[in-house]
Amino acid sequence: MNSAMRAVVPAPGDPRRWRPTPLIGGAAAVHAGALVALAASPATWPWAAGGVIASHLALTAAGLWPRSALLGHNWTTLPESAGACIAITIDDGPDPEVTPRVLDLLDAHRARATFFCIGERARAHPRIVEEIVARGHAVENHSQRHRHDFSLTGPRGLRREIEAAQTTLGEIAGARPLFFRAPAGLRNPFLEPVLCALGLHLASWTRRGFDTRTGDAALVARRLLNGFAARDILLLHDGHAAQDAHGEPVVLAALGAVLRAAAERGFETVTLREAIAPKLG
Numbered sequence: 001m002n003s004a005m006r007a008v009v010p011a012p013g014d015p016r017r018w019r020p021t022p023l024i025g026g027a028a029a030v031h032a033g034a035l036v037a038l039a040a041s042p043a044t045w046p047w048a049a050g051g052v053i054a055s056h057l058a059l060t061a062a063g064l065w066p067r068s069a070l071l072g073h074n075w076t077t078l079p080e081s082a083g084a085c086i087a088i089t090i091d092d093g094p095d096p097e098v099t100p101r102v103l104d105l106l107d108a109h110r111a112r113a114t115f116f117c118i119g120e121r122a123r124a125h126p127r128i129v130e131e132i133v134a135r136g137h138a139v140e141n142h143s144q145r146h147r148h149d150f151s152l153t154g155p156r157g158l159r160r161e162i163e164a165a166q167t168t169l170g171e172i173a174g175a176r177p178l179f180f181r182a183p184a185g186l187r188n189p190f191l192e193p194v195l196c197a198l199g200l201h202l203a204s205w206t207r208r209g210f211d212t213r214t215g216d217a218a219l220v221a222r223r224l225l226n227g228f229a230a231r232d233i234l235l236l237h238d239g240h241a242a243q244d245a246h247g248e249p250v251v252l253a254a255l256g257a258v259l260r261a262a263a264e265r266g267f268e269t270v271t272l273r274e275a276i277a278p279k280l281g
């Protein structure tokens with residue numbers, strides 16, 4: 001491959017060109033059309049304002065729907081080439097109490113997982129991040145601070161937050177993240193251009209168990225396994241983990257149930273970068 005061709009097809013982790021989705025292109029066209037209509041005939045202002053408001057509502061709704069691809073590409077399942085594999089993704093860590101137990105459980109099942117770590121937590125517990133990597137798992141970007149107003153942040157603030165986590169996690173884990181997951185999965189239209197510039201790909205999930213809010217591990221496992229199939233991307237949490245009636249983090253029993261179900265079905269667990277990165281370059 002010559003260098004000109006390489007420039008056309010970015011390798012995983014390289015910056016790539018942002019292309020607006022039809023929804024974003026449509027919203028931009030509505031704004032431009034409203035300006036033209038107002039200039040030609042100021043009396044059209046109610047229509048122009050209505051169009052602009054409707055397009056903003058559509059963009060906001062798309063950002064509140066974590067699994068939507070309306071604001072940019074979004075991995076919700078593994079690609080077909082993954083065959084009989086599934087991906088377990090574990091968010092909001094590292095946590096000094098829960099993450100080591102999650103790692104032992106994964107080892108006991110010879111399973112691999114993708115940890116979407118928070119930069120500040122990784123900085124506070126770097127040894128745990130090193131342990132995640134040493135045991136064969138992948139560390140990806142879940143923002144530097146996991147702020148609840150992340151989706152209300154403008155392009156500069158988003159870039160600061162994501163770039164800080166890229167630097168933190170890259171330094172500690174020894175490899176820069178290739179995937180980003182938004183706090184609570186909530187986004188806005190400025191996110192995808194930032195991810196393109198930083199060479200990151202958005203990943204959400206096929207199903208989640210709501211294990212930060214539900215203290216019943218069996219219910220969390222049922223949610224995760226309802227429709228369980230090859231190429232699933234499942235979401236659990238080692239940080240912010242809810243506890244059951246005995247004070248046990250529900251992620252442990254729920255993850256155990258998922259790993260047993262995967263073994264019964266003959267599914268292998270892979271990291272997102274193992275399954276998807278070869279498709280990106």
Ligand SMILES: [Zn+2]
Pocket residue numbers: 091092142146182183184
């Ligand atoms: Zn999170």
